[in-house]
Amino acid sequence: MAGAIRDLFRDHAEFRIGAVLVAFVLLLSALASFSPYPPESVYVVPPDVPPSLAYWFGTTSRGQDVFWELSVALRNTLLFGAVVAMISRVIALVIGLLSGYKGGWVDRALMSVNDTFIVIPLLPLLVLFYFVMRDRMSWLALALIMACFGWAYDARLIRSVAMSLKAREFTQTSLFSGMSTREILVQEHLPHVMPVVFSTAMNNMVWSIGLEVTLAVLGFTDVNRPTIGGMIYWANQHAAMVAGVWWWIAFPIAAVTMMFIGLFLLAVTANAYIDPRSRFRTIGGAF
Amino acid sequence: MHAQAVPDVPSEAVPPMLSVRDLRTYYRANRLGIKREVKAVDGISLTVRRGEIYGLAGESGSGKSTLLNCVAGAIRPPMEIVGGDIDFAFLSGYGGLHRAPPAEVARVRWRHLSYIMQGSMNVLNPLRRLRSVFVDFAYPHVGGTRQQFERQLHAHLARLNLDRSVLSAYPHELSGGMRQRATVALATVCRPDLIIADEPTTALDVLVQKEVLGMIRGIQREMGSSVLLVTHDMGVHAHVSDRLGIMYAGHLVEEAGTAEIFRNPLHPYTKHLISSLPRIGDDAPRCGLGGAPPNLADPPLGCRFHPRCPLAMKVCSGEAPAMLETAPGHRVACFAYNQSGGA
Amino acid sequence: MLRIASYEAADCGDPGSFLRHGGALMSGYFAFLLRRLGQFGLVLFIGINVAYVITHASPIDPVEQSISAVTSFGNTAPDAVEQMRSALRELYGLGATPLDQYRLFWSRILRADFGPSLSAFPTPVSTLIGRALPWTAGLLAVSTIIAWGLGNLLGGLAGYYQKSRTLRLMGVVAIGLHPIPYYILALLLLIVFGYLWPVLPIAGGSAMNLPQSLTMEFVASVLQHAILPALSLILIGVGSWFIGMRSLVSNIVTEDYVVYAELAGVRPWRILSSYVMRNAMAPQLTGLAMSLGGIFNGAVITEKVFGYPGLGSLLVDAVYAGDYGLVLGVTTISIVAVSAGVLAIDLLYPLLDPRVKVN
Numbered sequence: 001m002a003g004a005i006r007d008l009f010r011d012h013a014e015f016r017i018g019a020v021l022v023a024f025v026l027l028l029s030a031l032a033s034f035s036p037y038p039p040e041s042v043y044v045v046p047p048d049v050p051p052s053l054a055y056w057f058g059t060t061s062r063g064q065d066v067f068w069e070l071s072v073a074l075r076n077t078l079l080f081g082a083v084v085a086m087i088s089r090v091i092a093l094v095i096g097l098l099s100g101y102k103g104g105w106v107d108r109a110l111m112s113v114n115d116t117f118i119v120i121p122l123l124p125l126l127v128l129f130y131f132v133m134r135d136r137m138s139w140l141a142l143a144l145i146m147a148c149f150g151w152a153y154d155a156r157l158i159r160s161v162a163m164s165l166k167a168r169e170f171t172q173t174s175l176f177s178g179m180s181t182r183e184i185l186v187q188e189h190l191p192h193v194m195p196v197v198f199s200t201a202m203n204n205m206v207w208s209i210g211l212e213v214t215l216a217v218l219g220f221t222d223v224n225r226p227t228i229g230g231m232i233y234w235a236n237q238h239a240a241m242v243a244g245v246w247w248w249i250a251f252p253i254a255a256v257t258m259m260f261i262g263l264f265l266l267a268v269t270a271n272a273y274i275d276p277r278s279r280f281r282t283i284g285g286a287f
Numbered sequence: 288m289h290a291q292a293v294p295d296v297p298s299e300a301v302p303p304m305l306s307v308r309d310l311r312t313y314y315r316a317n318r319l320g321i322k323r324e325v326k327a328v329d330g331i332s333l334t335v336r337r338g339e340i341y342g343l344a345g346e347s348g349s350g351k352s353t354l355l356n357c358v359a360g361a362i363r364p365p366m367e368i369v370g371g372d373i374d375f376a377f378l379s380g381y382g383g384l385h386r387a388p389p390a391e392v393a394r395v396r397w398r399h400l401s402y403i404m405q406g407s408m409n410v411l412n413p414l415r416r417l418r419s420v421f422v423d424f425a426y427p428h429v430g431g432t433r434q435q436f437e438r439q440l441h442a443h444l445a446r447l448n449l450d451r452s453v454l455s456a457y458p459h460e461l462s463g464g465m466r467q468r469a470t471v472a473l474a475t476v477c478r479p480d481l482i483i484a485d486e487p488t489t490a491l492d493v494l495v496q497k498e499v500l501g502m503i504r505g506i507q508r509e510m511g512s513s514v515l516l517v518t519h520d521m522g523v524h525a526h527v528s529d530r531l532g533i534m535y536a537g538h539l540v541e542e543a544g545t546a547e548i549f550r551n552p553l554h555p556y557t558k559h560l561i562s563s564l565p566r567i568g569d570d571a572p573r574c575g576l577g578g579a580p581p582n583l584a585d586p587p588l589g590c591r592f593h594p595r596c597p598l599a600m601k602v603c604s605g606e607a608p609a610m611l612e613t614a615p616g617h618r619v620a621c622f623a624y625n626q627s628g629g630a
Numbered sequence: 631m632l633r634i635a636s637y638e639a640a641d642c643g644d645p646g647s648f649l650r651h652g653g654a655l656m657s658g659y660f661a662f663l664l665r666r667l668g669q670f671g672l673v674l675f676i677g678i679n680v681a682y683v684i685t686h687a688s689p690i691d692p693v694e695q696s697i698s699a700v701t702s703f704g705n706t707a708p709d710a711v712e713q714m715r716s717a718l719r720e721l722y723g724l725g726a727t728p729l730d731q732y733r734l735f736w737s738r739i740l741r742a743d744f745g746p747s748l749s750a751f752p753t754p755v756s757t758l759i760g761r762a763l764p765w766t767a768g769l770l771a772v773s774t775i776i777a778w779g780l781g782n783l784l785g786g787l788a789g790y791y792q793k794s795r796t797l798r799l800m801g802v803v804a805i806g807l808h809p810i811p812y813y814i815l816a817l818l819l820l821i822v823f824g825y826l827w828p829v830l831p832i833a834g835g836s837a838m839n840l841p842q843s844l845t846m847e848f849v850a851s852v853l854q855h856a857i858l859p860a861l862s863l864i865l866i867g868v869g870s871w872f873i874g875m876r877s878l879v880s881n882i883v884t885e886d887y888v889v890y891a892e893l894a895g896v897r898p899w900r901i902l903s904s905y906v907m908r909n910a911m912a913p914q915l916t917g918l919a920m921s922l923g924g925i926f927n928g929a930v931i932t933e934k935v936f937g938y939p940g941l942g943s944l945l946v947d948a949v950y951a952g953d954y955g956l957v958l959g960v961t962t963i964s965i966v967a968v969s970a971g972v973l974a975i976d977l978l979y980p981l982l983d984p985r986v987k988v989n
Contacts, residue, residue, distance in 0.1 A: 112668070113672070113676070115669060115673075115920070116673045116677070118923065119673050119922065119923045120673060120680070121927055122927060123931070124930065124960060124965070125680060125684065127957065128681060128958065131949050132684055206809050209811075210809075210813075211811075211927070213813060213814070214812070214813045218934065218946055241821060241825060249817075253814055257814060260809040260810055260811070261810075268805070360893075361892070396895025401894070404890055410886045410887055412887040412891070412904070414912070414982070414983060414985075415904060415905075415908075423894075423896045423900055424895075427897070457985070
């Protein structure tokens with residue numbers, strides 16, 4: 001793994017750029033633990049101060065320090081993406097491995113369901129979900145429902161890897177030595193699909209965070225919990241662009257764009273490393 | 288065996304259809320700062336005469352496909368021609384298609400030099416009807432109206448005993464044998480001077496194989512074309528090749544008329560290839576050759592076959608034997624025969 | 631996700647029977663048709679059930695929730711409130727058994743009857759949706775076709791001419807644009823064309839003062855208003871099709887049939903068009919079908935940013951107004967519309983790949 005990362009770093013400019021962008025965003029979010037202000041409180045600093053030495057990224061009309069607010073928001077947003085990615089990886093692994101290994105009608109049935117989940121437009125359903133939940137909407141509930149929809153693209157990818165594994169000799173050997181399906185999948189196949197799982201996890205984070213930002217901007221999430229989308233939501237509520245408080249919007253957008261491009265570049269190069277003939281499109285993208 | 292059926296044309300009377308002189312083709316990779324050089328073809332000279340089928344034999348990795356790609360001008364990195372000349376009767380003075388100007392190459396391709404590839408499933412565009420492929424490949428060279436071309440096409444297919452309905456088919460609608468026959472038709476429709484055939488029958492079952500070979504041979508005789516036929520299958524060579532060159536690890540080790548080679552193989556490697564052919568009534572156990580073909584990134588010094596050779600002598604590991612004639616038309620590169628007065 | 635399976639052709643030695651029987655071809659096509667229709671049905675079934683579960687498994691009484699949201703805007707006559715409440719209770723099926731609720735839910739969706747809208751009481755929800763649908767469909771169709779066509783063309787060229795500097799630069803731009811969420815890009819365009827360089831209308835579907843009729847002026851105004859929303863959809867779309875097509879093409883150029891055509895001296899433009907691009911189109915069409923849901927998500931949010939009078943704006947405003955029937959209506963109609971679009975694209979697939987007909 002370390003060797004692979006070293007190779008990627010040396011051979012691919014895209015990987016270097018991606019790594020630097022993601023590292024920067026991670027660093028910024030790690031600083032959240034040192035925030036001098038409680039993240040959810042408002043009017044702790046003078047409002048509407050442009051970027052200066054005292055307030056690097058300026059302050060908001062709600063009296064928050066944009067730098068520290070951004071740091072906490074990035075942490076929460078990344079955590080959200082990671083949770084969605086983790087849960088949906090589990091679903092994608094189960095469906096993908098099972099479908100690819102079993103083949104036949106199991107495969108056809110699972111892939112029909114899979115394609116359905118790829119096609120269904122998720123945003124209206126999430127909006128409906130918020131409409132019903134309103135104030136009880138928590139970020140974990142949102143993460144859960146998004147994980148339930150975010151596995152389908154990647155399950156197909158894992159399935160195709162599993163299909164090629166099935167054709168390999170060691171699978172037959174394991175089968176004849178009396179291993180159960182579950183044992184073969186977990187002990188023999190899982191290690192081979194892990195690289196795909198890692199690369200799709202990054203793409204999945206791009207997807208889920210993009211959707212979360214969108215919902216938050218509309219106010220369809222728990223906007224009192226600082227997130228990137230929540231910051232933009234409050235900036236819009238206070239008409240920050242019209243009022244000339246551009247830093248309130250510009251820094252979150254810059255940070256989240258860096259995060260997206262960084263994660264995407266990592267996923268693309270990791271994918272090219274795993275399988276030079278891979279098609280980037282098969283692992284989805286924003287939305 | 289048909290070797291005697293060919294009139295023995297004196298090789299100097301007319302220029303040969305193809306002559307390869309001292310060709311060296313290496314795969315050069317520069318990965319992670321380490322330069323690797325694989326000498327896939329290392330100093331091969333041969334000629335293909337007019338109207339003959341010249342067979343090239345050898346196991347996979349011996350460089351025969353690389354040689355074909357050089358002749359066909361299909362050179363992509365990391366493959367690199369580092370030395371030698373390839374001249375055609377219809378295109379000389381450039382030293383190979385890879386050095387000729389694009390207009391010349393375009394003039395020559397398919398009209399004078401065509402190609403039958405291995406694995407007919409993938410050489411035909413799966414989304415294109417065969418008629419369109421014939422038009423793409425041949426029409427620019429033939430000219431005339433489309434109706435004329437269509438008539439010519441029908442005549443050509445009839446000559447090859449193919450139904451004209453193949454033209455309306457997609458490749459997936461044809462059986463493997465039918466696809467390969469269509470490919471032969473495609474490669475011969477412009478009556479080319481030289482046809483390169485790379486394992487043309489490998490993926491086919493035996494009956495179809497025989498039919499396709501007969502078809503190639505028949506149309507070649509009729510048009511008087513030359514064929515450079517590459518296959519590892521000595522049985523195929525025995526069936527159609529007029530002359531035969533044996534390749535081992537990037538070198539040509541023996542060359543003679545097919546009948547001569549089968550009757551009187553000289554090089555130990557050739558002997559091995561021929562003795563491994565099954566024969567009816569022959570119950571003698573086949574003895575395998577020990578060892579594996581050499582790593583061409585770091586080939587053994589001297590004769591490349593010496594680590595596996597039952598006749599290896601001291602000199603074999605020191606210097607490489609030259610290709611020398613032992614009998615008229617029979618050349619071999621082995622110290623066991625007539626090298627510097629030996630044998 | 632690619633449907634190109636390898637079709638192992640049985641090798642029949644008899645030269646007369648090389649063409650597969652015509653009957654098998656036909657039934658192959660019907661099998662394909664049936665599979666696609668089945669998939670369409672499955673998408674509708676699962677999607678609408680998810681909508682049912684979301685609305686009916688929640689611990690909150692959606693009727694009172696909606697009523698309180700509507701009445702919080704101020705003076706609604708008590709009569710109207712009662713009327714709304716009864717309409718909502720009926721829509722939701724309150725008091726009925728769960729089975730009846732479920733049956734009612736489906737029957738309403740099949741009849742496209744979601745009762746009256748609360749926010750535009752008493753206009754029926756279906757009327758509002760019918761008004762908004764053409765805007766979304768038009769915006770989506772035009773921008774998707776442009777993005778798909780342009781992205782595939784440029785991506786195909788970039789995969790074929792890998793040394794071109796211009797095309798490489800385009801690749802960098804595409805990779806940069808592709809992962810940006812629709813909302814962020816739309817917002818950036820809004821900032822650029824709304825505040826920094828205000829040359830384009832940034833809100834609405836047409837100029838306010840124009841009657842909606844087929845006059846030159848109206849059409850011009852519609853087109854002008856569509857530029858920014860379409861542009862934000864196109865910019866992101868082009869990026870993703872570009873990247874997909876480029877990697878497809880750079881694989882296809884090493885395929886035997888392309889190498890063979892090159893060895894045959896087939897003219898480069900013919901190879902590019904009929905051997906390379908053409909063969910990448912089918913997987914890209916499948917890709918389009920598969921990402922239609924995502925593109926629709928993007929359109930929803932883009933419409934909201936630019937105040938475009940389509941389904942997206944309708945949905946978001948309905949949430950703000952607490953209009954349960956409208957939210958449910960837009961959601962379910964979206965699922966129907968997107969899966970119909972996917973079906974339509976899927977049915978085009980055999981035109982691009984004749985192998986589908988052989989199963």
